[in-house]
Amino acid sequence: MSVVASIPGSTASRLALRGAAAVQVDLDALINQRMAARSLVLAASRRSATAQAGVKASRFRGRGVDYVESRSYQPGDDIRSMDWRVTARSGKPHTKVFQEERERSVLLVLDHAPSMRFGTRVCFKSVQAARAAALIAWSAIRGGDRVGALGFGSGVTGEVRPAGGPRGVLHCLRALADWDLIARADRAAQAEPLSQALERTRRLARPGTLVILLTDGFCSDEAAEAPLARLAGHGDVRLVLLTDALELQAPPRGRYAVEVGGQRRWLDFGGAVDTRWTDAFRTRRERLLQQARRLGIGSLTLDTRDDLTRCLAPLGLALATRRSAG
Numbered sequence: 001m002s003v004v005a006s007i008p009g010s011t012a013s014r015l016a017l018r019g020a021a022a023v024q025v026d027l028d029a030l031i032n033q034r035m036a037a038r039s040l041v042l043a044a045s046r047r048s049a050t051a052q053a054g055v056k057a058s059r060f061r062g063r064g065v066d067y068v069e070s071r072s073y074q075p076g077d078d079i080r081s082m083d084w085r086v087t088a089r090s091g092k093p094h095t096k097v098f099q100e101e102r103e104r105s106v107l108l109v110l111d112h113a114p115s116m117r118f119g120t121r122v123c124f125k126s127v128q129a130a131r132a133a134a135l136i137a138w139s140a141i142r143g144g145d146r147v148g149a150l151g152f153g154s155g156v157t158g159e160v161r162p163a164g165g166p167r168g169v170l171h172c173l174r175a176l177a178d179w180d181l182i183a184r185a186d187r188a189a190q191a192e193p194l195s196q197a198l199e200r201t202r203r204l205a206r207p208g209t210l211v212i213l214l215t216d217g218f219c220s221d222e223a224a225e226a227p228l229a230r231l232a233g234h235g236d237v238r239l240v241l242l243t244d245a246l247e248l249q250a251p252p253r254g255r256y257a258v259e260v261g262g263q264r265r266w267l268d269f270g271g272a273v274d275t276r277w278t279d280a281f282r283t284r285r286e287r288l289l290q291q292a293r294r295l296g297i298g299s300l301t302l303d304t305r306d307d308l309t310r311c312l313a314p315l316g317l318a319l320a321t322r323r324s325a326g
Helices: 011-016 027-031 033-045 084-090 125-142 165-185 194-204 222-233 273-295 313-325
Strands: 065-072 094-100 105-111 146-152 159-163 210-215 236-243 254-260 263-269 298-303
Touching: 027 033, 027 125, 027 165, 033 125, 033 313, 084 094, 105 125, 105 159, 105 165, 105 194, 125 146, 125 165, 125 210, 125 236, 125 298, 125 313, 146 165, 146 194, 159 165, 159 194, 194 222, 222 236, 222 273, 236 273, 273 298, 298 313
Parallel strands: 105 146, 105 210, 210 236, 236 298
Antiparallel strands: 065 094, 146 159, 254 263
């Protein structure tokens, strides 16, 4: 559902006046987040590890590793690293040798379901999510991390494998803009459940990867908890939950025009509608939040009117903490 117009003077009318940048992802705007990334790092560095603005950090599992070779077994080698295929073929015990990765990966997972194309303040949730992802990506490569992305929902099934440096970020940002275009063009496409998106994420994420899921939570299903737990089991997972003011509090009484499936409809607000409205949005978000709490996954809320640098500072701290842990 996308707000396109309403009674004169409403917040939705003001949003419409902001132009295309408020309702669709602009590549130039994502690239411009590069300068703001410095502020994110500085803001995070001023925060202590005991004050994370409500974010409960999950335990870091360690860096990923690359297989280098197999060699003859030596006393003291870890039995879990035995190369049983070479051992069987040669008749002599061999163990695998691994090289620890020098760079870590940050994987941005973005929801493109129809509910993300909604907003009554500043921009749509989809636009705020893309801008947040861009800011995180620029901040990550400043610390030497690699960045990748995965999109899901409304016909979007793209993946960008993690890569380092500005080129790696630009590859992700182009994908974010392309995925937004696909989602806007294919409104009739069936949204991919979160559980399926997380299974794809798990295949893309290597051990030690920091996975940041940006969604409004409406795509969550009961089956999502199992792949979410597996992701958290071999890396870090953080949840950025997108919201809009109209989802948290019903608008003043009156008639409002909205666009649903390409058609304009009118909603009448007043009386008992207020309670049912906020309860409906809270219920759709709560399932994913409960799953995250049970798994010890940290989460933060990002409103469409929030300042990104200030609200994402806890994630900047998470990136810095992971680097120092290595």
